Amino acid sequence: MPTDDFIVTPWHVEGEIDYDKLIKQFGTEKISKQLLQRIEKLTGESHFMLRRGIFFSHRDLGRILDDYEKGKKFFLYTGRGPSGHTHIGHLVPWVFAKWLQEKFDVNMYFQLTDDEKFYSKQNMTLEETRLFANENALDFIVLGFKPENTKIIIDTKNIKTLYPIAAQVAKKINFSNTKAVFGFTNETNAGMIFYTALQSAPCFLEDKPVLIPLGVDQDPHFRITRDVAPKIGKIKPALIHNIMIPSLEGPRGKMSASEETTTIYTTDSPEVVKKKVNKYAFSGGQPDIEEHRKKGGNPDIDVSYQYLRIFFEPDDAKLKKIYDDYKSGKMLSGELKAILIEKINQFLKVHQEKREKARDKLDKYLLED
Amino acid sequence: MPTDDFIVTPWHVEGEIDYDKLIKQFGTEKISKQLLQRIEKLTGESHFMLRRGIFFSHRDLGRILDDYEKGKKFFLYTGRGPSGHTHIGHLVPWVFAKWLQEKFDVNMYFQLTDDEKFYSKQNMTLEETRLFANENALDFIVLGFKPENTKIIIDTKNIKTLYPIAAQVAKKINFSNTKAVFGFTNETNAGMIFYTALQSAPCFLEDKPVLIPLGVDQDPHFRITRDVAPKIGKIKPALIHNIMIPSLEGPRGKMSASEETTTIYTTDSPEVVKKKVNKYAFSGGQPDIEEHRKKGGNPDIDVSYQYLRIFFEPDDAKLKKIYDDYKSGKMLSGELKAILIEKINQFLKVHQEKREKARDKLDKYLLED
Numbered sequence: 001m002p003t004d005d006f007i008v009t010p011w012h013v014e015g016e017i018d019y020d021k022l023i024k025q026f027g028t029e030k031i032s033k034q035l036l037q038r039i040e041k042l043t044g045e046s047h048f049m050l051r052r053g054i055f056f057s058h059r060d061l062g063r064i065l066d067d068y069e070k071g072k073k074f075f076l077y078t079g080r081g082p083s084g085h086t087h088i089g090h091l092v093p094w095v096f097a098k099w100l101q102e103k104f105d106v107n108m109y110f111q112l113t114d115d116e117k118f119y120s121k122q123n124m125t126l127e128e129t130r131l132f133a134n135e136n137a138l139d140f141i142v143l144g145f146k147p148e149n150t151k152i153i154i155d156t157k158n159i160k161t162l163y164p165i166a167a168q169v170a171k172k173i174n175f176s177n178t179k180a181v182f183g184f185t186n187e188t189n190a191g192m193i194f195y196t197a198l199q200s201a202p203c204f205l206e207d208k209p210v211l212i213p214l215g216v217d218q219d220p221h222f223r224i225t226r227d228v229a230p231k232i233g234k235i236k237p238a239l240i241h242n243i244m245i246p247s248l249e250g251p252r253g254k255m256s257a258s259e260e261t262t263t264i265y266t267t268d269s270p271e272v273v274k275k276k277v278n279k280y281a282f283s284g285g286q287p288d289i290e291e292h293r294k295k296g297g298n299p300d301i302d303v304s305y306q307y308l309r310i311f312f313e314p315d316d317a318k319l320k321k322i323y324d325d326y327k328s329g330k331m332l333s334g335e336l337k338a339i340l341i342e343k344i345n346q347f348l349k350v351h352q353e354k355r356e357k358a359r360d361k362l363d364k365y366l367l368e369d
Numbered sequence: 370m371p372t373d374d375f376i377v378t379p380w381h382v383e384g385e386i387d388y389d390k391l392i393k394q395f396g397t398e399k400i401s402k403q404l405l406q407r408i409e410k411l412t413g414e415s416h417f418m419l420r421r422g423i424f425f426s427h428r429d430l431g432r433i434l435d436d437y438e439k440g441k442k443f444f445l446y447t448g449r450g451p452s453g454h455t456h457i458g459h460l461v462p463w464v465f466a467k468w469l470q471e472k473f474d475v476n477m478y479f480q481l482t483d484d485e486k487f488y489s490k491q492n493m494t495l496e497e498t499r500l501f502a503n504e505n506a507l508d509f510i511v512l513g514f515k516p517e518n519t520k521i522i523i524d525t526k527n528i529k530t531l532y533p534i535a536a537q538v539a540k541k542i543n544f545s546n547t548k549a550v551f552g553f554t555n556e557t558n559a560g561m562i563f564y565t566a567l568q569s570a571p572c573f574l575e576d577k578p579v580l581i582p583l584g585v586d587q588d589p590h591f592r593i594t595r596d597v598a599p600k601i602g603k604i605k606p607a608l609i610h611n612i613m614i615p616s617l618e619g620p621r622g623k624m625s626a627s628e629e630t631t632t633i634y635t636t637d638s639p640e641v642v643k644k645k646v647n648k649y650a651f652s653g654g655q656p657d658i659e660e661h662r663k664k665g666g667n668p669d670i671d672v673s674y675q676y677l678r679i680f681f682e683p684d685d686a687k688l689k690k691i692y693d694d695y696k697s698g699k700m701l702s703g704e705l706k707a708i709l710i711e712k713i714n715q716f717l718k719v720h721q722e723k724r725e726k727a728r729d730k731l732d733k734y735l736l737e738d
Contacts, residue, residue, distance in 0.1 A: 115536055118536060118540065119539070119540055126536060126537070156529075156533050156536075157529075159528050159529050160525075160526075160528050160529045160738070163484075163525060163528045164495055164525050167484055167488070167495060167525075167560055168495070170488070170559040170560035170563070171487065171488055171558050171559075171560050172558070173558060174555065174556045174557060174558050174559065175544055175553070175554075175555045175556070175557055175559070175562060176556060177559075178559065179555070184544070185544075186543060186544045186548070187543045187544070187545060188543060188544055189539060189540050189541070189542060189543050190539040190540075190543065190544070190546075190547065190562050190563050190565070190566055191536055191539035191566070193544060193559050193562050193563065194539065194559050194560070194562065194563035196559070197559055197560070369529070
């Protein structure tokens with residue numbers, strides 16, 4: 001890691017990530033065209049997050065498909081560290097997970113790691129992280145998950161189910177392992193050292209293979225799980241990784257839930273969204289209109305364009321037109337931002353309505369110990 | 370520690386322990402005559418384990434008595450690592466705790482650390498340690514504890530109650546702390562590193578000061594708890610320490626539950642007790658009867674005498690007569706062993722009868738989450 005100019009860990013992402021380099025660094029596999037075609041054949045559909053490389057890397061996805069083709073089903077698992085309100089970047093793997101669930105007709109577990117955020121954030125209490133866990137759960141369930149095949153795990157609430165499984169994992173991990181994988185030091189707290197075992201636990205809730213759609217920054221946890229799995233007689237989890245979603249202020253680093261001005265929350269009002277995008281969204285445009293019309297903008301570094309590509313414009317033809325118009329200088333940065341603001345606010349209007357109605361339904365989704 | 374010829378840790382006791390040195394090493398306080406008199410005044414009774422120095426050391430016991438005298442009650446907490454059947458050495462702090470509970474009319478929590486023994490014993494499964502937890506609980510409750518004021522905690526069963534408290538502690542402990550206190554290395558497993566936080570948790574179950582009667586080898590855990598307590602707004606636990614109970618084979622090291630031939634279990638039959646004592650109990654006697662009659666025995670190193678002193682002969686006058694007779698050579702080693710065998714078997718007859726009847730009552734003692 002020190003030789004590259006970017007850092008990706010579960011608690012810290014920094015620099016402009018070279019995803020091909022990251023694949024080598026982490027030892028994962030790029031999602032090949034063949035694998036893409038296989039998924040399309042099985043699901044009868046091409047998902048824009050796959051064909052655009054938002055999900056770009058995997059571990060053992062081929063094995064999951066092999067098994068599935070032989071009639072052996074898997075289950076899905078993803079999660080979220082509830083350190084604040086959900087931001088739109090968090091929705092990326094969840095929306096993709098929903099699609100996977102529908103297409104493959106499988107169970108889904110969603111883990112809210114209130115304990116982890118308590119351990120990793122100096123000033124947060126367990127009460128606060130538990131509160132955000134409940135809030136974040138609302139954002140998850142309104143994406144269309146059904147209580148019949150979707151269970152939400154809150155670490156402190158479901159610890160009775162998780163702990164005996166985590167204990168099997170923890171017995172096979174030593175401090176050196178956590179040092180090597182997470183860069184922990186002698187000053188790292190005991191909660192953090194143990195915690196990775198709790199993030200492993202949901203992988204073994206069912207006696208089936210698991211597939212985990214997740215941000216690539218979470219890969220180190222499951223590198224440990226994959227090392228431990230055979231030692232405790234379990235199947236290694238398979239992973240499918242999405243890229244880091246850039247913060248409003250630019251592509252260096254992922255959107256952070258703790259920085260209000262660089263993050264759009266699912267709870268933001270239309271006015272706040274408008275203000276945040278207009279004020280903070282990093283632009284690929286030229287300094288003035290004249291120059292922009294002449295030289296054109298750079299959509300590849302423009303955050304508004306990237307948000308459309310990653311999440312808000314699934315239609316390839318429409319996206320291409322925006323790309324071309326912006327690149328040619330025909331579309332100005334303000335116009336591009338206006339498109340994004342409109343898209344986000346359309347999405348959030350529906351999302352927020354459903355979100356409030358979901359409060360009463362939440363209990364049906366919570367895992368019973 | 371390396372300069373002394375003994376080692377005392379929660380997982381390893383070795384060598385002939387110099388308890389005065391250990392007090393200095395651990396930084397505890399010797400139970401003074403004044404403190405003894407204070408306890409006698411409050412309880413109206415002198416307990417043989419106190420006056421004989423079986424309980425010899427403490428932390429903040431004076432503060433507990435100060436508070437008690439002002440009308441502020443404490444609660445009691447002790448425990449056991451269920452790696453096997455209970456042996457008679459385990460009963461020492463439990464019997465003393467029962468006396469404290471009666472005399473001070475306070476609540477008692479008894480923790481069975483099935484997870485710890487799983488983490489620390491390479492070949493034990495959680496199912497095995499959980500099974501022994503249930504067995505050990507029987508030995509505890511038949512000592513006379515009542516379900517109204519006594520609750521048994523089994524770590525994996527009560528993890529929902531324990532974990533959020535343990536998390537507060539774990540956040541304030543780092544790997545360096547566990548290295549310094551327990552001698553952990555980079556190869557120590559993550560379960561062990563976290564575990565001490567779970568042993569701390571019962572200290573904070575009630576919003577009152579806690580007094581912990583325990584073997585002095587467990588002191589390191591609570592040194593950590595005492596460091597952390599003020600950082601999480603809690604009162605430091607007070608401790609009262611008993612000496613290590615020697616194994617049958619001699620005073621070097623504590624009786625270990627894992628060595629069948631050097632340990633008397635509460636489940637042993639009268640024949641097994643007789644055989645074990647006669648065959649393995651380390652003797653302070655002379656090589657032959659003639660020499661013994663002439664030179665006398667050494668009760669201070671004789672394990673049979675020590676067992677009488679520590680647990681089986683509460684009557685000081687009777688104990689003194691045995692001491693004198695053995696020392697003078699009037700009593701032979703075989704006769705001393707016969708006294709101990711008789712005492713153990715009398716005790717175990719009653720204990721084992723109660724123990725089987727207790728199976729149906731166990732549920733009433735188990736802490737509800």
